[in-house]
Amino acid sequence: MKASGDGQEAAVSGARDATDPAETAPADLAAATAPPPQEPPPQGATPHDGAGKHVAGKPDAKPTFDARRAGMYIFGTFLVGIGTAAGTAITNYFQNDHLLLFIALALVLLIACVLFFLGGISRALRARWPRVRRLSPGRPGARLADVPGRRARPARSVPRASAAGALLIVSVMTAAAAAFFVGYSVIDNSFAHGTGPGLICLLGILIAVSVAVAWLRHRPRNPGWVQSCARSWLRSRRNATLVASVAALGLSAGLTFGVVDPAPPAAAAPCPAPTELRVLTSSEILGAIQAAIPEFEQDESTVLRDACYAIDLTAYAAPTDSAADDGLASQWDLATDGPHPDIWIPASTAEVTQVTEASRPDGSSPRLRTLGSIASSPIVVAVPAALVGPPLRAMEHGASTTTISQALGAAGIGLRVPNPRLSETARLGITSLYQPLTGTEVHQITQSGSFPSDSGSLLCAAAQQAAQLPRTGGSHGDAGRAAYLVSEAAMNESNGNLLSEGACATQAATQPLTALYPANPIALDFPFTTVTWAGDSPAATVRASDERAFYNWLISTGLTSGHRMLTTYGLGDPEPPAQTNLPSPEAITSALDAFSQAQPPAHILIAVDDSGPMAPYLTQIAAAMSAVLGPQARGGYLGGRDSFGVWKFPGAGEKTSATLVPFGPATTARRTRVPNDVASLTAHDHSAQFNMLEQAATFLSDAAGPESASSVIMLTDGDSYWPNDQGGTYSSFDDVTNIYRIATPGGVSLRVFVIAFGPPGCAESPSGHPGQSLTALAAATGGTCWGAASADPRQLLSNAISQLSASTGTG
Numbered sequence: 001m002k003a004s005g006d007g008q009e010a011a012v013s014g015a016r017d018a019t020d021p022a023e024t025a026p027a028d029l030a031a032a033t034a035p036p037p038q039e040p041p042p043q044g045a046t047p048h049d050g051a052g053k054h055v056a057g058k059p060d061a062k063p064t065f066d067a068r069r070a071g072m073y074i075f076g077t078f079l080v081g082i083g084t085a086a087g088t089a090i091t092n093y094f095q096n097d098h099l100l101l102f103i104a105l106a107l108v109l110l111i112a113c114v115l116f117f118l119g120g121i122s123r124a125l126r127a128r129w130p131r132v133r134r135l136s137p138g139r140p141g142a143r144l145a146d147v148p149g150r151r152a153r154p155a156r157s158v159p160r161a162s163a164a165g166a167l168l169i170v171s172v173m174t175a176a177a178a179a180f181f182v183g184y185s186v187i188d189n190s191f192a193h194g195t196g197p198g199l200i201c202l203l204g205i206l207i208a209v210s211v212a213v214a215w216l217r218h219r220p221r222n223p224g225w226v227q228s229c230a231r232s233w234l235r236s237r238r239n240a241t242l243v244a245s246v247a248a249l250g251l252s253a254g255l256t257f258g259v260v261d262p263a264p265p266a267a268a269a270p271c272p273a274p275t276e277l278r279v280l281t282s283s284e285i286l287g288a289i290q291a292a293i294p295e296f297e298q299d300e301s302t303v304l305r306d307a308c309y310a311i312d313l314t315a316y317a318a319p320t321d322s323a324a325d326d327g328l329a330s331q332w333d334l335a336t337d338g339p340h341p342d343i344w345i346p347a348s349t350a351e352v353t354q355v356t357e358a359s360r361p362d363g364s365s366p367r368l369r370t371l372g373s374i375a376s377s378p379i380v381v382a383v384p385a386a387l388v389g390p391p392l393r394a395m396e397h398g399a400s401t402t403t404i405s406q407a408l409g410a411a412g413i414g415l416r417v418p419n420p421r422l423s424e425t426a427r428l429g430i431t432s433l434y435q436p437l438t439g440t441e442v443h444q445i446t447q448s449g450s451f452p453s454d455s456g457s458l459l460c461a462a463a464q465q466a467a468q469l470p471r472t473g474g475s476h477g478d479a480g481r482a483a484y485l486v487s488e489a490a491m492n493e494s495n496g497n498l499l500s501e502g503a504c505a506t507q508a509a510t511q512p513l514t515a516l517y518p519a520n521p522i523a524l525d526f527p528f529t530t531v532t533w534a535g536d537s538p539a540a541t542v543r544a545s546d547e548r549a550f551y552n553w554l555i556s557t558g559l560t561s562g563h564r565m566l567t568t569y570g571l572g573d574p575e576p577p578a579q580t581n582l583p584s585p586e587a588i589t590s591a592l593d594a595f596s597q598a599q600p601p602a603h604i605l606i607a608v609d610d611s612g613p614m615a616p617y618l619t620q621i622a623a624a625m626s627a628v629l630g631p632q633a634r635g636g637y638l639g640g641r642d643s644f645g646v647w648k649f650p651g652a653g654e655k656t657s658a659t660l661v662p663f664g665p666a667t668t669a670r671r672t673r674v675p676n677d678v679a680s681l682t683a684h685d686h687s688a689q690f691n692m693l694e695q696a697a698t699f700l701s702d703a704a705g706p707e708s709a710s711s712v713i714m715l716t717d718g719d720s721y722w723p724n725d726q727g728g729t730y731s732s733f734d735d736v737t738n739i740y741r742i743a744t745p746g747g748v749s750l751r752v753f754v755i756a757f758g759p760p761g762c763a764e765s766p767s768g769h770p771g772q773s774l775t776a777l778a779a780a781t782g783g784t785c786w787g788a789a790s791a792d793p794r795q796l797l798s799n800a801i802s803q804l805s806a807s808t809g810t811g
Helices: 026-033 067-093 098-128 161-192 195-217 225-234 237-260 286-298 300-304 321-329 349-358 401-410 424-434 439-446 455-472 488-495 540-555 562-568 585-598 612-629 668-672 674-678 689-703 733-742 774-780 793-802
Strands: 275-281 311-317 343-345 367-373 377-384 397-399 414-416 482-487 513-518 527-532 602-609 643-649 658-665 709-716 751-756 785-787
Touching: 275 286, 275 540, 286 300, 286 311, 286 540, 286 562, 300 540, 311 540, 321 349, 349 367, 349 424, 349 527, 349 585, 367 540, 377 401, 377 424, 377 488, 397 401, 401 414, 401 424, 401 513, 414 439, 424 482, 424 585, 439 585, 455 482, 455 488, 455 774, 482 488, 488 513, 527 540, 540 562, 602 612, 602 658, 602 689, 612 643, 612 674, 612 793, 643 674, 643 689, 658 668, 658 674, 668 674, 689 709, 689 733, 709 793, 733 774, 751 774, 751 793, 774 785, 785 793
Parallel strands: 275 311, 275 343, 397 513, 414 482, 602 643, 602 709, 709 751, 751 785
Antiparallel strands: 343 527, 367 527, 377 482, 377 513, 643 658
């Protein structure tokens, strides 16, 4: 029965449709299964599909995060990292056996391919063994595809095993080989030529990879066969991940293999003995070269492209620049000068010219060949920063030497210079300085009475004296207010407290120095010069190649280069000789003559401690005095106007001292007796240092003539048992330093220089008080203390004597 207003008769809930679906008309079925009508999109809106893509006829939909795709990307990145680490580890572990290395890499690639095949087989089995899912109890056997409105997912096609395997093997092997070649032969070789070429190579590879990726992603209307196959095969994330991982493995292995450059097994091809290269340098650059050698030896495998340790470098300096010049100009004396140098790095090209002109015509002198400058350093006037007022501050750049000298004199600041007969820096510096100076100004410079052998020794002595002055509350001569004619490199080393590694082993905290640069300053250019000796072995060709490799490394730039190490030590860029403003030989000779004529004669008393604790050192001391003061001495340390004598302390019985070489002029006859007289040194009793110093001050005051400079050089271990020492009845540390501070025999202050033996060295205190060390004793009198623990006593004695005399010749 129908109700009024009812429409079509409603079906009873739970009732089953009596109409057979098979009998339903196609039109009715299409109407029943068609989607409901939708409103047309608003004007201007672009329909989207479910993934957020623009599709006609579909409404906008918000893009969703694809967690599966993100996970695959993260997993692929993880595999690439594992491949890189595995390649590096394998290369490091098997670096000494090429065959095992490549076998290990092949096994890794094989395992990766097996895992890939297993994944493909599992996917194929799942595709060929479909799971049957029931939609409801009333429809057994129904499949998901039978659900109205749902499209069945097409079955994935499985490529044939043979084609897929061949393509996989070719792709994997190609990626691994290409990556290994790029890492070993391209990137590594590029960085071997410097950081710049290496970065350019990496940039080029990144551009090439970007172009290849863009080419694969490009979709032309008619793609080529290669592009089509590559895109279709790499569309699989597993395929792309495998190729990327293998490429990372090969790239890391190639890079590591190129950097490590593994040596062949010792039994198959043992490494030859390394080439021994001895580098003779100026003291101005010795510290920088010694610091650069370990860096070069670490980079040898990359620089030389050789897995073996090929070059063994040793850097050293002659006692003075002039000693090196004399040894190379004449027949090198192995006993006196040491082993033949293979490389010579003097302070200036002027030294090379001087040695070449003075070489023997019989061919016994070595042949010199300059490859080029490795660094530069102008000669400056270094002034303690505390003394630089506004007038001097205005002269930091571009003032003439005359103006600088006058400004220093007006400020009450003296000028100290190294010994121009021994130091190339001083030889060139005074040539530039003396041309405009008056005789009085030259005389004031030479009256200091102390002329160290190089810039570093001069600044070392200045630092010791500056540290001592606050304790004594005064100044000794011009030590408190002095400027120094030195190289800029030595000044920078002093400011950086780097002199403690070379010329100044006992240096305290340095005083900050400010450089005054004269107009057109003379510069040291440090030429790298190879030395070829007569009768060199056939290995000289190999040695020449190694010498050039070291030179190229020193002038190269980059993170690991010699240039970086040299600049750390205050050295500038290399300069050709034409830009160094070197003076003429005639100007140099004229300046040296003026200096020697203005310098006062030197009176030097050498006192040797022969007490019991000094027994282990007396043989070395005797040999050093024979070499420096004997008849065969070279270098012009003492001239005909100078005098010297040798004492030992204590003397016999209760005497404070005894005479070994009588005091007198530095004649040939007096030099001849030195070796025999000092051979009688024998350790005994206790020393009497303070008594000896008081006695020496009295003696030198009586012996000194007018306009002379007197000094004491004391060789001791500083071990004292005052007042129980031999003759130890006089004075104390303060009494002795007061005597030397006020004594001016001949018009120049009396100084004490100490060469300290024994483990404490210059830190030893004769009085037993920590503040009264040997360093303090020397500095309080205007002198210097050198520790002999790691230095040659002959060189130390030469340095001490050279500070006191700049006379010409040996007389």
